[in-house]
Amino acid sequence: MIKKCGYVALLGRPNAGKSTFLNAVLGTKLAVVSNKPQTTRNKILGVFTEADSQALLLDTPGIHKTQGLPKMNQVMNKVAWSVLSDADLVCYLIDVTQGWSNEDALWLESILKKFENKLLLLATKTDKVKIEEVEQGRLNILNRFQDLFEGIKASGELKCQLIGDQPQLISSKRPEEITSIRQFILSQMPQGEWLYGEDDLTDRPQRFVCAEIIREQIFRQLGQELPYKIAVVIDLFEHKNNVTNISATVIVDRDSQKGIVIGKRGSRLKSIGTEARISLEKHLDKKVFLELFVKVKPGWTENINMLSEFADLQEPSDSK
Ligand SMILES: Nc1nc2c(ncn2[C@@H]2O[C@H](COP(=O)(O)OP(=O)(O)OP(=O)(O)O)[C@@H](O)[C@H]2O)c(=O)[nH]1
Numbered sequence: 001m002i003k004k005c006g007y008v009a010l011l012g013r014p015n016a017g018k019s020t021f022l023n024a025v026l027g028t029k030l031a032v033v034s035n036k037p038q039t040t041r042n043k044i045l046g047v048f049t050e051a052d053s054q055a056l057l058l059d060t061p062g063i064h065k066t067q068g069l070p071k072m073n074q075v076m077n078k079v080a081w082s083v084l085s086d087a088d089l090v091c092y093l094i095d096v097t098q099g100w101s102n103e104d105a106l107w108l109e110s111i112l113k114k115f116e117n118k119l120l121l122l123a124t125k126t127d128k129v130k131i132e133e134v135e136q137g138r139l140n141i142l143n144r145f146q147d148l149f150e151g152i153k154a155s156g157e158l159k160c161q162l163i164g165d166q167p168q169l170i171s172s173k174r175p176e177e178i179t180s181i182r183q184f185i186l187s188q189m190p191q192g193e194w195l196y197g198e199d200d201l202t203d204r205p206q207r208f209v210c211a212e213i214i215r216e217q218i219f220r221q222l223g224q225e226l227p228y229k230i231a232v233v234i235d236l237f238e239h240k241n242n243v244t245n246i247s248a249t250v251i252v253d254r255d256s257q258k259g260i261v262i263g264k265r266g267s268r269l270k271s272i273g274t275e276a277r278i279s280l281e282k283h284l285d286k287k288v289f290l291e292l293f294v295k296v297k298p299g300w301t302e303n304i305n306m307l308s309e310f311a312d313l314q315e316p317s318d319s320k
Contacts, residue, residue: 001052002052002191003052003053003054003191003192003193003194004052004053004054004186004189004190004191004192005053005054005055005056005189005190005192005193005194005195006054006055006056006088006089006188006189006190006192007056007058007083007086007087007088007089008055008056008057008058008087008088008089008090008091008185009058009060009083009084009086009087009089009090009091010022010057010058010059010060010091010093011060011063011080011083011090011091011092011093011107011111012062012063012092012093012094012095012104012107013037013062013063013064013094013095013098013101013103013104013107014037014038014039014061014062014063014064015035015036015037015062015095015098016062016093016094016095016124017093017095017124017125017172018031018040018059018060018062018093019031019032019033019039019040019044019059020033020124020172021091021093021122021124021170021172021178022044022046022057022059023046023172024172024173024175024178025046025048025055025057025178025181025182025185026046026047026048026057026201028201029282029283030044030046030059030201030202030209031044031046031059031212032212032213032215032216032219033216034216034219034220034227036219036224036227037062037064038061038062038064038073038076038228039216039219039227040059040060040061040062041061041072041076041311041313042061042076042079042311042312042313043058043059043060043061043079043080043082043083044058044059044202044204044212045057045058045059045202045203045204046058046059046201046202047196047200047201047202047203048182048186049194049196049198049199049200050182050186051186053186053187053189054189054194054195054196055182055185055186055189056195056196057185058083058086058087060079060080060083061076061077061079061080062080063077063080063081063103063107064077064103065103070301070302071301071302071303071304071307072228072301072302072307072311072313075304075307075313075314075315076313078315078316079313079316081110081316082316084111084114084115087115087117088117088118088188088189088190089117089118089119089120089163089185089188089189090111090115090117090118090119090120090160091120091121091122091185092104092107092108092111092119092120092121092122093122093124094121094122094123094124094141094167095123095124095125096123096124096125096126096128096129096134096137096138096141096169097125097128097129097137099137099140099141100140100141100144100145104144105144105148108145108148109148109152111160112148112149112152112157112158112159112160113152113157113158113159114159115159115160116159116160117160117161118160118161118162118163118188119160119161119162119163120162120163120164120166120168120185120188121141121145121166121167121168122167122168122169122170122181123137123138123141123167123168123169123170124170124171124172125171125172126169126170126171127171127173127174128171134169138167138169141167142166142167145166145167149162163188164184168181168184206237206284207234207237208312209283210234210237210246210248210280210283210284211232211233211234211248212232213276213279213280213283214232214248214250214272214276214280214290214292215227215230215231215232216276216279217272217275217276217279218230218232218250218261218272220275221268221271221272221275222260222261222268226252226257226260226261228301229252229253229254229257229301230250230251230252230253230257230261231250231251231300231310231311232248232249232250232251233248233249233251233309233310234246234247234248235247235248235249235293239286242286242287243286243287243288243289244280244284244286244287244288244289245288245289246280246288246289246290246291247290247291247292247293248290248291248292248293249292249293249294249295250269250292250293250294250295251295251296251297251300251310252294252295252296252297253296253297253298253299253300253301254296254298255296257296258294258295258296261294262294269292269294272292273290273291273292276290276292277290297310
């Protein structure tokens with residue numbers, strides 16, 4: 001049997017729906033999702049294998065302008081861009097409810113000029129708008145994209161190869177659409193030996209995914225600004241007598257944030273812990289005992305060593 005295997009980078013602005021798309025393609029929850037932008041902090045590899053083909057999907061932090069934001073945001077952007085060097089296919093996601101933006105133009109210009117492989121535009125969240133508005137949204141994105149594409153082509157700087165309908169309309173909430181886009185993605189993979197086993201789901205250790213599940217609850221339960229200053233570190237992870245014992249520390253940037261995370265008489269931390277435990281039990285398919293602690297590490301989002309220690313974020317050397 002001739003095998004196929006390739007990397008698929010999921011890129012787009014924060015909140016475009018990349019993690020939800022990854023989970024839908026894999027048919028299981030791997031990447032964390034919230035309605036706040038920049039939930040994804042690191043690249044996450046999801047492995048999808050079917051018949052002779054393996055697609056290695058890389059979910060990335062949403063690409064965003066980082067002026068005035070902590071060092072962490074610059075590293076997040078670099079991590080997102082770094083996946084281009086490995087990718088055989090880039091899926092660039094645009095939320096159809098938000099439409100095309102100047103930032104999409106900026107990021108896509110870079111991709112069209114630098115990326116020497118296949119590009120597919122996906123217009124996401126089509127279930128959120130009326131049918132007649134979906135077509136309008138598609139045309140708006142298409143027209144703006146074509147202007148950009150033709151301009152770059154005319155200047156002789158085009159490197160990328162477009163595939164499929166541009167943009168392809170999808171909703172991660174509609175399994176039948178995900179099935180057909182998944183088949184399309186698999187069909188675009190180059191010939192090559194599989195890099196992961198048939199049953200592998202990710203390259204990330206179980207501890208990483210569990211820390212992300214706890215962080216997801218923090219993102220969901222706290223207000224607008226605070227979650228960006230928070231990391232989760234797993235201190236203990238052991239299976240004993242059919243129970244998984246997990247002890248984790250929630251890292252915050254300042255004393256005042258510690259109080260917010262803990263809440264009145266511990267109520268917020270208790271609620272985060274309860275929801276996270278339910279989610280962890282579903283993910284691990286085991287009973288979970290979860291303990292959470294909160295620690296202050298001033299300035300961690302600005303410090304490259306602490307970014308690596310608490311968020312497993314390292315600055316890639318070969319990114320722009
Ligand atoms: N109705 C609907 N909601 C969606 C769809 N895709 C994503 N969402 C929602 O959009 C929000 C953002 O989705 P994410 O998957 O976290 O977006 P992301 O691009 O990974 O975001 P970042 O982590 O900021 O990069 C969440 O509330 C999702 O539930 C979709 O196809 N339909």
